Structure formats: C-alpha cells, structure tokens
Amino acid sequence: MTATALTADERLLRTSPLRRLLGRPELGSVVGALAVFLFFALVADSFVRAAGLSTVLYAASTIGIMAVPVALLMIGGEFDLSAGVMVTSSALISSMFSYRMTANVWVGVCVSLLVTLAIGFFNGFMLTRTGLPSFIITLGTFLMLTGMNLGFTKLISGTVSTKTIADMEGFASARAVFASVLTIGGVDFKITILWWLGLVALASWILLRTRVGNWIFAVGGGKEAARAVGVPVDRTRIGLYMGVSFAAWIAGQHLLFSFDVVQSGEGVGKELTYIIAAVIGGCLITGGYGSAIGSAVGALIFGMTDKGIVFAEWNPDWFKFFLGAMLLLATLLNAWVRKRAEATK
Amino acid sequence: MARFRTWVGIAVAGALGASLAGCSSTGGKRAEDAREAASAQGRAAVDTPRWTFAMITHSGDGDTFWDIVQNGAEQAAVKDNIKFLYSHDDEAQQQAQLVDAAVDKRVDGIIVTLAKPDAMKAALARATKAGIPVITVNSGSAESKAFGALTHIGQDETIAGEAVGEELNRRGRKKALCVLHEQGNVGHEQRCAGVAKTFDGTVRNLYVEGTDMSAVQASMGAKLQADRSVDAVVTLGAPYADTAVKARQDAGSEAEIDTFDLNAKVAASLRDGTLGFAVDQQPYLQGYEAVDLLWLHKYNADTLGGGRPVLTGPQIITKDRAAELEQYAERGTR
Numbered sequence A: 001m002t003a004t005a006l007t008a009d010e011r012l013l014r015t016s017p018l019r020r021l022l023g024r025p026e027l028g029s030v031v032g033a034l035a036v037f038l039f040f041a042l043v044a045d046s047f048v049r050a051a052g053l054s055t056v057l058y059a060a061s062t063i064g065i066m067a068v069p070v071a072l073l074m075i076g077g078e079f080d081l082s083a084g085v086m087v088t089s090s091a092l093i094s095s096m097f098s099y100r101m102t103a104n105v106w107v108g109v110c111v112s113l114l115v116t117l118a119i120g121f122f123n124g125f126m127l128t129r130t131g132l133p134s135f136i137i138t139l140g141t142f143l144m145l146t147g148m149n150l151g152f153t154k155l156i157s158g159t160v161s162t163k164t165i166a167d168m169e170g171f172a173s174a175r176a177v178f179a180s181v182l183t184i185g186g187v188d189f190k191i192t193i194l195w196w197l198g199l200v201a202l203a204s205w206i207l208l209r210t211r212v213g214n215w216i217f218a219v220g221g222g223k224e225a226a227r228a229v230g231v232p233v234d235r236t237r238i239g240l241y242m243g244v245s246f247a248a249w250i251a252g253q254h255l256l257f258s259f260d261v262v263q264s265g266e267g268v269g270k271e272l273t274y275i276i277a278a279v280i281g282g283c284l285i286t287g288g289y290g291s292a293i294g295s296a297v298g299a300l301i302f303g304m305t306d307k308g309i310v311f312a313e314w315n316p317d318w319f320k321f322f323l324g325a326m327l328l329l330a331t332l333l334n335a336w337v338r339k340r341a342e343a344t345k
Numbered sequence B: 001m002a003r004f005r006t007w008v009g010i011a012v013a014g015a016l017g018a019s020l021a022g023c024s025s026t027g028g029k030r031a032e033d034a035r036e037a038a039s040a041q042g043r044a045a046v047d048t049p050r051w052t053f054a055m056i057t058h059s060g061d062g063d064t065f066w067d068i069v070q071n072g073a074e075q076a077a078v079k080d081n082i083k084f085l086y087s088h089d090d091e092a093q094q095q096a097q098l099v100d101a102a103v104d105k106r107v108d109g110i111i112v113t114l115a116k117p118d119a120m121k122a123a124l125a126r127a128t129k130a131g132i133p134v135i136t137v138n139s140g141s142a143e144s145k146a147f148g149a150l151t152h153i154g155q156d157e158t159i160a161g162e163a164v165g166e167e168l169n170r171r172g173r174k175k176a177l178c179v180l181h182e183q184g185n186v187g188h189e190q191r192c193a194g195v196a197k198t199f200d201g202t203v204r205n206l207y208v209e210g211t212d213m214s215a216v217q218a219s220m221g222a223k224l225q226a227d228r229s230v231d232a233v234v235t236l237g238a239p240y241a242d243t244a245v246k247a248r249q250d251a252g253s254e255a256e257i258d259t260f261d262l263n264a265k266v267a268a269s270l271r272d273g274t275l276g277f278a279v280d281q282q283p284y285l286q287g288y289e290a291v292d293l294l295w296l297h298k299y300n301a302d303t304l305g306g307g308r309p310v311l312t313g314p315q316i317i318t319k320d321r322a323a324e325l326e327q328y329a330e331r332g333t334r
Helices: A017-022 A027-043 A050-075 A083-101 A105-130 A134-157 A171-179 A192-209 A211-221 A223-228 A233-259 A270-280 A292-311 A316-343 B002-021 B028-038 B064-079 B092-104 B117-129 B157-170 B186-198 B213-226 B238-251 B264-271 B283-300 B319-330
Strands: A181-184 A187-190 B051-057 B082-088 B109-113 B134-138 B151-154 B175-180 B202-207 B232-235 B256-260 B278-280 B315-317
Touching: A017 A316, A027 A292, A027 A316, A050 A083, A050 A187, A050 A192, A050 A211, A050 A233, A050 A270, A050 A292, A050 B092, A083 A105, A083 A134, A083 A233, A083 A270, A105 A134, A105 A171, A105 A233, A171 A233, A187 A192, A192 A211, A192 A233, A192 A292, A211 A223, A211 A233, A223 A233, A233 B092, A233 B117, A270 A292, A270 A316, A292 A316, A292 B092, A316 B082, B051 B064, B051 B092, B051 B283, B064 B082, B064 B238, B064 B283, B082 B092, B082 B283, B092 B109, B092 B117, B109 B117, B109 B283, B117 B134, B134 B283, B151 B283, B157 B186, B157 B232, B157 B256, B157 B278, B175 B186, B175 B213, B186 B202, B202 B213, B213 B238, B232 B238, B238 B256, B238 B264, B264 B278, B264 B319, B315 B319
Parallel strands: B051 B082, B051 B109, B109 B134, B134 B151, B175 B202, B175 B232, B232 B256, B256 B278
Antiparallel strands: A181 A187, B278 B315
16 A cells, blocks of 8 residues: 555545545445355356346345344444334334224324334433443333234234235325335336335435434444534434334335235344344444445345345255354454455555 | 364264264164165156246244145155255245245246235235246135135135034033144134134133243143133144143143144154144145145146135044054154
8 A cells, every 4th residue: 555644644644545445344245245146146047037136136125124224223333123023013003003093094104104203212212311221122122012013913903913904095005105016127126125225325325424424423433422522422322213213114114015914923033134234234233333335235145145045946944054154254254354444544 | 272172082082982882772863764765765756847846835944844744745746756945934025035036936836825815915926927836735725716826725724623622522621722822823813713613611812932832831831720620722733732741740730632733742642642632734745735736737737626725634633543643743744
C-alpha cells in the first residue's frame, strides 16, 4: 500500500478505493456468496436455470426481509429473539381481526401494523426502562407471543389455524401488494424480492447517509460514550426494535396473503435464522459493526445453501450440519478480512 | 500440545480396545446385516426409463413415522427403476419452496403431504401447470382432488379417531385422555375429535411438548396423579406410548394405554400386554403405493381410487397380531 505522510491527521487521509472496499463489513460474505454460488452451479445444473434462481431468490427474500432490521439491531448492539414468532403473530392478527369483524381485509392489515409496532415498542421500552439484557427481555416476549399465537387462535377460530379470508373484500388487492408474482421474461418472480431490495436500500441509506445511522453505530459501539456525546440512546434502541416489528409485519402479511390460512404454531426458531444471516453478512455479535447489504448477502447464502442442497439431490438430513459449518467459515472469513483491512490502514 | 496428543492417543486406543474386546454376540449392527442379507436384494423389476420422483413431506427432523414412509417409497423406487428424492420441512413456507424446487428440477412425479393445505396450493398449481403428476399422501384427503392431484393415499384422521372411540367402548372404558404432542397439527385435533365423537365416556385433551420427552412424561404423570378416574390414555404417536407407560408407573395409575401408529417397541408392548391396542395407518404402504401409483400413471396412465382417497387405515392391532408385526416393525417397514 502507499506510504502516507505520518504528520497528517489519520481521519483526513485519502484512502484508495480498493482499501475502502477491503474495509467494508460485507466483503467477506460477498466472497463467500460467490463461492457458494459457483459450487452449486457446478454440482446442480437446475440451480442456475432461471426458474431455479427465482426459487432461490424467493427463499432468500423471505429470510432477507427480516435479516435487514435484525442486522441494524445487532449493529446497535442488541438481540431480538421474538422476531420469528412476531411474523406469525402479525399474520394471525390481520387474518383474525378481518374475519371476526367481517371488515375489509385492509382494516386487518392496518390493525396488524399497529399491534406489531406496539410489540416492537414494548421490547425497546422494556429494554431501556429495566436495564435487563435484550436477550432476556426478548426471550420473554418470544415465549409470550408463542403462547398467545396458539391461545388466541384456538379461542377465536376453534382450531389451530385461522379461517380463510380469501373471499373477503380487499383480499385481491392486498395479495397484489404482499404476495403477487411478477413474470419477467417468462420466469416468475415473487414480489417479496422487491420488498427485500427496497428494505436493503432504505436501511443502507439510513446507516450510511443519515444522522440516525451514526446514532446506531454509536449506540452499538458504546452506550455510555454515545449518551455522553448527546446521542438519544433510548430513542434509537426503541426505534431499532420497531424497525424489526415493521419488517415482521411485511413478512407476516406475505405469509398470510400467499397462503390465505396461517398456522399458529409456526415461526419458532426463525429468529436464529435471521441472526445467522446477519452474522454471515459481517455483523458483529458485540455490536457497532456490520451493514444492511451484508445481511442481504447473508440471506442469499442461506437461501442458496438451503435450496442448493435440494437441487444437488443431497440428503437433506445434513442440511443443518452444512449450515453450522458455513456459519463458522463465514464468520472466520469475515474476521480475517477485517483484520487484513485494519492492518493495512 | 504433546500432552494433548498423548491424551488423544489414549482415548483412541481405549475406544478401539473397548470395541474389539466387548463384542456382543446378540443384536447390534451385525445381526441387522445378517437379517438384511437374508431378505431379498433390491433390483429393478421393470425396464421402464429411469424416472425421477420427488417426495416432500411436512415431517420434522428425525421422525420415526416418516422414516417408515420413506422406506416404503424407496423399496418401490428400487423395484420400479425410479430415482427417488426425499426432502422435508415442518414449516409450511419452506415445504412449499421445496415443492417449487422439485418443479424447477423438472422431476417426473411429485409426492406431497398436505398437512397445511392452503400453503401448498400455489406450489401444486405450478406442478400441474408444468405437467408433473402429483399424488398426495398421509394428510389432505379433502383438498387433494381440488389441488389437481391424481389421488390421495392415507388415513382419514376423523375415521381413525372414531375407530379408537369404538374400541374403547368395546373395552368398557369410561374416561379417556387424548395426548396431543404437536400443538398446531390439524390432523391430531381431528383424531381426538373423532375419539370424542364415538366414545360413550368423556374425553379430555392434554397438550404436551412433543419435542421434549421428559416434559411429556412429567405432564402425563401429573395429569394421571391429579385425575384418578382416567382409565384410558390415547397417545397420537408410537414413541409417546412408551413414555405414557412410564408416566403411568410414576403416577401409580391403572389406566390402559392405547396409541396411534406402530413401532417395534409398541409391537413388543402389545405382545406382553403393557399396551391395550394400537391403530395403524401403515405408513410403509403410503410411501410404497405413492411411488408405485406414479409409476403406473407414467407407464400405463392408471389411477386408483376412482377420485376418492385410497385409505391405508385405520387398522386396530391387538395382542394376538402383535407378535407377527413385531419382526416387520424391527426392520422398519411397519
């Protein structure tokens, strides 16, 4: 690398574009994603067909929509274990509210948005007020939501899944927004891919171009230091949790409008999937470091592995094993790339 | 580091020594291999092209029941010269994506379970649009035809539950406990509802956390202790019957234990009278017939069932037939 005058302030140094690229959190995961893609392209020919790619992208988008705000939250130094069941809760609320009130489906969708945001607010509020670790707070929320999903569904529908709302007013337009299929060049792409890319763009803009983004990095880097320089720590953290619940609402509405009936017991364990995607994408568990694009790449790796194993006709019993190995490899790669980037500064 | 190597060496040597010195003359892998060698070796019995069939189920990881279904399907696949692919996921969205992946692969036939029918609707529509024949198994008899499947092979859960209720009446039971080990499984709810429909006594539903056996045992034990009038426990899966027996011992209860489904342990317990009866839906047959019927459809455009589901159960199994079925259960086909 070029030798620079040591007298200048390090913050004012001109860094070469290459070095800037090396310093990006998602670089390691991009390399990993290319490797995974090439690997499956070689072992499974249907993987690289347009239809196969669209299935992979869809799988990635259903994880990615949630991985974006979860990554932001992790950059802010917190966890959300309730993210998985919150998706199911959000879908259940929409469906059952519309059904019980015999209201236009959009009414249920709006009510669901408010309630889901309230759950996110509850998480953030409890965290800032009690000072308990987010792991404990959201573990409590996770268990409560799991119970409420089942309890309320049984109470209202009499069974463990919701009743159909496909014949109600507004269903068609809501399906168009949350679960339609776009045909581009003879290949079907699900609309969740657009939602996902939109969320990634929005989150990247917030992180890199706004004051709020700086607050998120500051809160994750060190709470007390951030508070000392005037960052609204509590508001930032509550906002981050509400961001997770907003994405959970989108994912939940997709679940509802693509399948019309929601199973109350689902979503458990998904929260770890989102965290894995964020970590593979370069987020640090300790906070203060990561990116939204990284979470998208992490979700893409997850989707490619998930479906690639099927396309390659391997025994799916081993899927979790590969996933675990990949998580370790990706994290090691990220750490190594980061070290190299910091060493050359 | 050197010390670490020494320890590893000792451990490896110890493990090898133990496995060589401590040979068992009964059971184990060797006995199993001998049994398998004695049974017929699998070879294709037909010369049709090597078609590919994919089976996608709603099973979780490591499930006994689905293992038997898979065994049946694989056996038929060998006989019919079929390349057989199996995948599963207990989340509806994931299962639908697996069906999509099978369609993308342009397989020649799809076998699918409809435990969460609404979630599978779009994926099955894609399959029929692509001209891939679909057969549904195990769950979804009501939706199978509407979703464009050739036929459905399985057990009607309500009818199976009703059969259990009638059998309990025959045995003069008064108060039954129906143990549901999967909260959110519609088929399980139907089974218990079926029991309640035909049983003259009262039925109580007990929900347990099926993935945690010790918790299952504790819940059942507590219930049996709390309510001494329970004289029959109905479990909805073979592994839970054995747990119910333990719970009965814990509680010192006299209740009869009956179960849905079969495994080697259940067959043995039926033989020695620990269990009352089992209701079998012949999972092996579900897998075997699904592959075989797809082959028949490809080869001869045959369909079975005349637009109605083909039922593989319920079959009530009591003490007198248990001994015969035990050997089949041990090799993983009953």
